[in-house]
Amino acid sequence: GAVVSQHPSWVICKSGTSVKIECRSLDFQATTMFWYRQFPKQSLMLMATSNEGSKATYEQGVEKDKFLINHASLTLSTLTVTSAHPEDSSFYICSAPQRSGELFFGEGSRLTVL
Amino acid sequence: QKEVEQDPGPLSVPEGAIVSLNCTYSNSAFQYFMWYRQYSRKGPELLMYTYSSGNKEDGRFTAQVDKSSKYISLFIRDSQPSDSATYLCAMNFGGNEKLTFGTGTRLTIIP
Numbered sequence: 001g002a003v004v005s006q007h008p009s010w011v012i013c014k015s016g017t018s019v020k021i022e023c024r025s026l027d028f029q030a031t032t033m034f035w036y037r038q039f040p041k042q043s044l045m046l047m048a049t050s051n052e053g054s055k056a057t058y059e060q061g062v063e064k065d066k067f068l069i070n071h072a073s074l075t076l077s078t079l080t081v082t083s084a085h086p087e088d089s090s091f092y093i094c095s096a097p098q099r100s101g102e103l104f105f106g107e108g109s110r111l112t113v114l
Numbered sequence: 115q116k117e118v119e120q121d122p123g124p125l126s127v128p129e130g131a132i133v134s135l136n137c138t139y140s141n142s143a144f145q146y147f148m149w150y151r152q153y154s155r156k157g158p159e160l161l162m163y164t165y166s167s168g169n170k171e172d173g174r175f176t177a178q179v180d181k182s183s184k185y186i187s188l189f190i191r192d193s194q195p196s197d198s199a200t201y202l203c204a205m206n207f208g209g210n211e212k213l214t215f216g217t218g219t220r221l222t223i224i225p
Contacts, residue, residue, distance in 0.1 A: 006157070032210040043202065043217045044158070093157050097210050101146055105157040 003027055004096050006106030013084055014114055020080045021109045023094030029074035030096035035067075038091045038108075050077040084113040117141055120203055120216025128224050133190040137203035137216045140184065144205040144214070147179050149188045152200045152218070161201075162188065193223045 003026040013019050023033055031052045036044040048069050049057040056069035066088075068080040077096075081088050093108040120137045127133055135149075146165055150158035162177035164170045164186075170177045178187040186205075190197055203216040 004157075034212055041220075043215050046212055049212060091155070095157075095213075100163075101206075101209060102160060102163045103148065103204075103206075103213060104160055105150070108155070108157040110155065 004094065004104045004106040006094055006109050008109055009107060010110040010112075012112045012114065015085050016083055018080055018082045019084055019111060020078055021092055021094075021111075023077045023079070023096070023106055025075045025096045025104075028096075028098050030077075030098075031074060033071060033077040033094055033096045034103075035069060035077075035079050036093045036095065038093060040091075044093065047079075052077075081111065084111070086113045089113045115140060116217075117214050118203065118205065118216045121219055122217050124220040124222060126222045126224055127193060129193060129195060131193050131223075133193050133197070133221060133223075135188040135190075135201050135203070135219050135221070137186050138184055139186075139205060139214075141214075142181070142184065143207055145208045146206050147177070147186050148204045148213070149175075149177055149186075150202040150204060151197075152202060154199075158202055195223045195225050198222045 005024045007022045033050040035047045038044050047062045050069045050071040052071040058064045071077045089112050095103050095105040097103045118139045149162040152158040164177050164179050167179050167181045174191045176189040200218045200220050202218045204213040206213050
């Protein structure tokens with residue numbers, strides 16, 4: 001299957017700092033990518049849809065100034081958690097659809113804010 | 115009522131048994147149906163991707179879609195301990211549309 005790569009796989013930061021997570025589609029181009037958040041033993045919660053060349057579309061209740069999304073190219077989307085606080089600690093996962101419609105996920109990034 | 119309903123389990127079965135996982139949905143506009151397997155602390159892995167009603171088989175996995183009943187299933191034959199994971203059903207309206215997920219079913223295969 002197609003490969004979606006996420007980096008870093010885990011990160012620990014101090015409260016108040018910003019953290020950037022990268023999502024790359026390695027063998028296909030993606031005009032759209034999706035960012036999810038997952039709490040322990042819960043399903044994935046869609047945060048936003050990243051659109052190449054235009055602004056991201058955020059789900060209701062997700063702070064766009066808190067979670068900055070940039071879709072810089074057809075193979076790269078980034079999520080920046082700004083001024084992170086302990087409640088932002090979570091598992092963040094990106095996904096990208098192939099032209100066929102199959103949606104592939106990255107390995108996820110575990111963020112711990114101290 | 116949630117758009118997609120999935121029994122969260124947990125479900126425990128002995129090794130070698132046939133596993134049946136199911137989801138129901140309420141929006142008849144959903145066109146594409148997927149099953150993902152997620153191991154702890156990992157991203158979901160796409161197992162099956164289907165469009166039309168009927169069965170699709172891939173190795174030990176069979177995905178079944180019944181659009182008239184708004185019901186999808188995933189069958190795992192000859193289950194192995196390595197199949198122990200959370201299984202998520204997901205669906206969308208097509209193309210680059212976002213997915214709507216079930217809550218996931220935690221499955222344990224007992225050796």
